[in-house]
Amino acid sequence: xxxxxxxxxxxxxxxxxxxxxxxxxxxxxxxxxxxxxxxxxxxxxxxxxxxxxxxxxxxxxxxxxxxxxxxxx
Numbered sequence: 001x002x003x004x005x006x007x008x009x010x011x012x013x014x015x016x017x018x019x020x021x022x023x024x025x026x027x028x029x030x031x032x033x034x035x036x037x038x039x040x041x042x043x044x045x046x047x048x049x050x051x052x053x054x055x056x057x058x059x060x061x062x063x064x065x066x067x068x069x070x071x072x073x
Contacts, residue, residue, distance in 0.1 A: 001068070002044075006037040008067040018054040020064065031064070 001009075013020045013031035020031030024046060029036035042048055048068065052060040 001037055001040060001042045003034075003038060005068055005070060006034045009037060009064060010034040012060075012063055012067055016054075016056065016060060018052050018057050018060040020060065021051040022064075023049040023051070 009020075009022070009031055010033065022029050022031055022037060022040065024040045024042040027040050029040050031037070040048075050061055050064050052058075052064070054060075
């Protein structure tokens with residue numbers, strides 16, 4: 001994942017009480033940890049698995065998808 005998108009995801013997760021995990025290639029990263037996100041090694045158009053647990057999880061998934069696609073959150 002590009003560093004800019006990782007930063008967007010990390011900032012979004014740090015502002016929320018929703019617990020976020022992002023998985024790719026057998027690895028899972030805490031959404032709040034930018035280094036873990038970058039270590040996933042996902043590239044443009046790779047398919048990621050998003051998991052959000054907590055109040056507002058559906059809204060968080062939508063916001064994460066927007067952040068990962070580079071659109072405004």
